[in-house]
Amino acid sequence: MLDQGYQPLRVIPWQRAICMNFLGKVELVAAHARPVRTVSRDYPAPAVVRLLGPYRPQQYIVRFSRQGVHVRDRHTCQYCGVRLPRRELTLDHVIPRHRGGPTNWENIVSSCSPCNLKKGGRTPEEAGMHLASEPRRPRWTPPNMSGLDEVPPPWLDWLPKSASTDAA
Numbered sequence: 001m002l003d004q005g006y007q008p009l010r011v012i013p014w015q016r017a018i019c020m021n022f023l024g025k026v027e028l029v030a031a032h033a034r035p036v037r038t039v040s041r042d043y044p045a046p047a048v049v050r051l052l053g054p055y056r057p058q059q060y061i062v063r064f065s066r067q068g069v070h071v072r073d074r075h076t077c078q079y080c081g082v083r084l085p086r087r088e089l090t091l092d093h094v095i096p097r098h099r100g101g102p103t104n105w106e107n108i109v110s111s112c113s114p115c116n117l118k119k120g121g122r123t124p125e126e127a128g129m130h131l132a133s134e135p136r137r138p139r140w141t142p143p144n145m146s147g148l149d150e151v152p153p154p155w156l157d158w159l160p161k162s163a164s165t166d167a168a
């Protein structure tokens with residue numbers, strides 16, 4: 001979904017995009033090649049929609065998820081920088097759980113197992129380790145969070161460079 005100025009905002013389920021289109025809240029910018037089939041007729045499957053009204057981000061808070069952290073961190077250990085398949089990555093509480101560190105976007109990062117072990121129940125400072133970047137809640141949903149393995153071609157015109165090249 002794009003904002004009124006055609007900037008990418010976030011990924012929404014196509015079902016929601018169709019609903020919002022029916023309600024006149026978005027306009028269709030690009031459709032997937034294959035339409036959505038229903039009993040009575042085919043609809044163009046929305047690939048890119050543009051919000052026609054103001055964006056109210058509180059309606060679209062990006063929910064915390066394990067997969068989301070790895071996508072945000074580009075499947076890269078935030079301590080040593082190694083890039084790994086998702087199944088080989090762990091999640092690390094920057095401030096350890098037993099010290100009151102919460103499980104949220106701001107305190108969870110992707111980590112390889114060796115770094116996670118090395119850090120143990122310590123803060124990065126105590127362990128003499130450095131975070132590649134400060135963990136934050138993503139501003140909009142990276143492509144993979146919708147459960148897709150590949151970025152749909154119609155999105156490529158609209159995505160920031162970093163998101164479209166690091167979506168794997």
Ligand SMILES: [Zn+2]
Pocket residue numbers: 077078079080081082111112113114115116
């Ligand atoms: Zn590591």
